[in-house]
Every structure is written in C-alpha cells, then in structure tokens.
Amino acid sequence: MKSRTAIYPGTFDPITNGHLDIIKRAARLFDSVIIAVSNNIQKKPLFDIDERTELVRIAVQDIDNVAIDSFDDLLVNYVSAKKADAVIRGLRVISDFEYEFQMALMNRKLLPDIETVYLMPSEEHIYISSSIVKEVGRYGGNISCFLPPEIETALRNKLRMVKKIW
Ligand code: COA
Secondary structure (H helix, E strand, O other): OOOOOOEEEEEOOOOHHHHHHHHHHHHHHHHHEEEEEEHHHHHHHOOHHHHHHHHHHHHHHOOOOOOEEEEEHHHHHHHHHOOEEEEEEEEEOOHHHHHHHHHHHHHHOOOOOOOEEEEEHHHOOOOOOOHHHHHHOOOOOOOOOOOOOOHHHHHHHHHHHHHHHH
C-alpha cells in the first residue's frame, strides 16, 4: 500500500506546545509528516526562516516519522512538488474556522485534488498562539508551559537581543 504523507505548514515563530500537539496527532495518522516552515515575511517574524526551521527540528527530534523543511511559495505548489496526500491544519476555536475555510477553499480552487485535514489540539493548548506567547515573554511573564524548554530559552535570548537593539 502507498505510504501516506501529510504536510503541516505554518510560520512557527516559534513552534509551541500547541503545534507539537497537532504534529504528534498527525504523526499517528500518517506514515510521514513534513513540517513545512513558511518564510512568510509579510508576518515580520521574530526568528528568521533558518532559526524557525532549526527550532522546529529541535522540538520534534523525538518523533520518528516527521521531517522538517521550509518553503517560500504557494502552499499548493509545495504540496504538489512533494506529492503529499493531505495538508494538516489545527482547529482551535470557532474564530479559526472562517480563515481556515477560506484558505482550504482557495487551495482547493488552485489544486482541486488537495485535501485538508483538521485536527483539534487538547484543550490546554486551545488559546495559545505564537504571538501571544511572544507577547507574554516580552514582558517577562511565565511562558514555560507553552513551549518546550529549548524553545523557551531561544525565545528568551531572542527577546533579550531584540530589546537591546530597540
Ligand atoms: N497551537 C498553537 N498555536 C497555533 C496552533 C496550534 N495548534 N495552530 C495555529 N496556531 C497559531 C500560530 O502560531 C499562528 O500564530 P501567530 O499568528 O501568532 O503567528 C496563528 O495560530 C495562525 O496560525 P496559522 O493559521 O497556521 O498561520 P501561520 O502563519 O502559522 O501559517 C500559512 C499560515 C503559512 C500556512 C499560510 O499563510 C500559507 O499557506 N502560506 C503560503 C502561501 C500561500 O499559499 N498562501 C495562500 C493561502 S490560501
């Protein structure tokens, strides 16, 4: 039987425990999962693409069937190039739905064969996003329950560095 590959795209600025929750669920459902870090410069990420990719690599090193890549293209082009079977997206709250619906339909218009699979993280991760974690960290709040320890250290160092530049 053909092995099934899913792509989990995102900006991952930085990867959080919420993303990891989705990745672990996807890794149980598919033979392989490619975490595709989008360059997404319009979002003005705190970490550059190489840093984000490296942080993802560190965070998922214990999950066997996961590969890490980056892309700077339309998601549909990337999915076609990888001959992937599905795109994974996390659905946290009702407000995610509208954006996800729009994106899935646009992607399907561009690439009719594309399938998007939505996974729900466990409830303790439902309210987090990379931005909110960065915001709490910027003002010295406790972020240790939202990030793997290595990612927390990297974020604290980055925020300290950026503060010096400001
Ligand atoms: N746990 C915690 N946070 C989560 C999460 C989860 N399970 N799922 C999503 N989030 C957060 C993300 O960290 C992100 O936070 P931020 O906005 O503070 O950075 C936010 O929710 C939105 O996540 P997402 O919708 O995945 O956006 P993204 O910026 O991470 O990724 C792309 C968007 C990269 C998938 C999309 O822009 C894309 O496909 N780009 C390629 C170009 C393209 O094809 N565009 C046309 C699309 S129709």
